[in-house]
Amino acid sequence: MSEITLVSKEGTKIQISSQFSNLSGFIHNILQDYQQNEDISLASVSFINLQMILEYAVHHNFQVPQPPRCPITSPNIADNVSDPWDAEFVNRLNEDQIIDLVTATNFLDMKSLMDLCLAKIACMFKYKDIETLRKEYGITEEFTAEIEEKLKSDFPWAMEAESND
């Protein structure tokens, strides 16, 4: 078996190497009982996401790449991944698209791409103070001061701890 047929939630069919199962736990399990020429329906994955997922898989030659640095050490995703292509790939997407892609990779049990997206989301929070974050997300709730006070008194362990990772 060299190729399998994936069907997006819109019903669009895409053919891809069965080696895709190296990257997706979902596909790996399906292939245990796979009948040749059988379509694999991906009810939670849009065609756009499926295209991106396959682009990622082809770039990495269907092999699991090195995971991003954890914890991240810079707000720039390029500093946290070993392959610059990964950074360019995920930097093309806005927050909504990344979250969509996370949902799709979660459905496909595709840890490597999901980790890349999660690291990118974490980069959006890295080295940003509360005010910057609230401004970026357009949040105007008036509870910050009291919450800040509570967190300051509750979490000296988190404030003082300097991770050695």
Add this chain to the structure above:
Amino acid sequence: MLLFDLPSSIIYEISTYLKPEELFFNCACICKEANKVFDNDHFKIFWIKNHLNLTLDLSLYDLKCTFLDINSNTIVNFKPWFTNGGVSTREYRNSYANMWKYNADTYSTYYEEGENLKLIKNICCTAYFNGKIQYQNFTDGFYSDVYQLTYNPESLNEKYNIEDLDHTKVLILDPLSNEKIDNYEDYDLKLYRPASVLNTAPTYKIRDTPKFPNNTISIVKKIAIARPVFFTGCVKSLIFIFSENSYTKNFETFNAYNDIENIEKAKSLGNINKIEENNEFEWVEYNNTGKDYYPVLWMQFKTWKVNHIVINLTKCHHPKFVCVKFIDIDDRRSDWDLEDLQPNFDITYSLMLGSVVNLE
């Protein structure tokens, strides 16, 4: 925020990429939705356990203390027990107890017969947890004074006005007393540690049965190893073996770990968690638990430029007993024209860094 529409398991995953202050302070303050996600006990317990890779079920309070202790490099106290390494009862500075303490006094495995024996390799040094922590504040890189004396003595002479520096005495410098050094205008290395202390016999007692406290748990997340510079038999390769429920002075139990003198042999032990290889040191962390005695870490020094290392283990262990096996040495007798001395192992310390949890 759309982000919080994601399943909680995915939000947990994102949180692992951030530092605690970013997560539990900045992120928790963004909005009510974020606060609800991050500011709850369930999430905090999950996050700390996951971050430390700790399997013990502890209260949130104990987890916070453990987290802080580990990040502060708190030294968990392991009491010296039995060794087949040859302990001198005459010299304080050769005491077996020294290798379990954060200090600059070297443990040297000299034998008292005075004969010129061959080096006995693969010796075992055992210790047991006694439910306490050491009071010294561990400072990563405390070795800098010795390092400076070794590699850049001129600058230190200038700083501390040391005349006629005797390189064979540099280890008398007590790293824990760095602050005091600045007070000495004429710093006399030879007089720094009183002679009476040097002659004090070791005071630790060997018990047939270790006295394990039953109301505490030791948690080990890091191992710090230091070896002296100007000694003849500085330890080169060593392996740490833990037990969570047993202890033994039958050292044949650990024969399977003899002669692991290179990283290929170390890798062949299998069940590897992490490997580090560079020009300064190499180490292999193992993933064995559950067995009575299981190897945790093998490491080897590769150069004289590095004599001190702190290894952050992938996961937390909670041992009651530890055996450190000295496998081989860098034989430096000829470097000091001391070929007639009997060969031995020299180590400054092997420390367990982590936390002690009181169960009461």
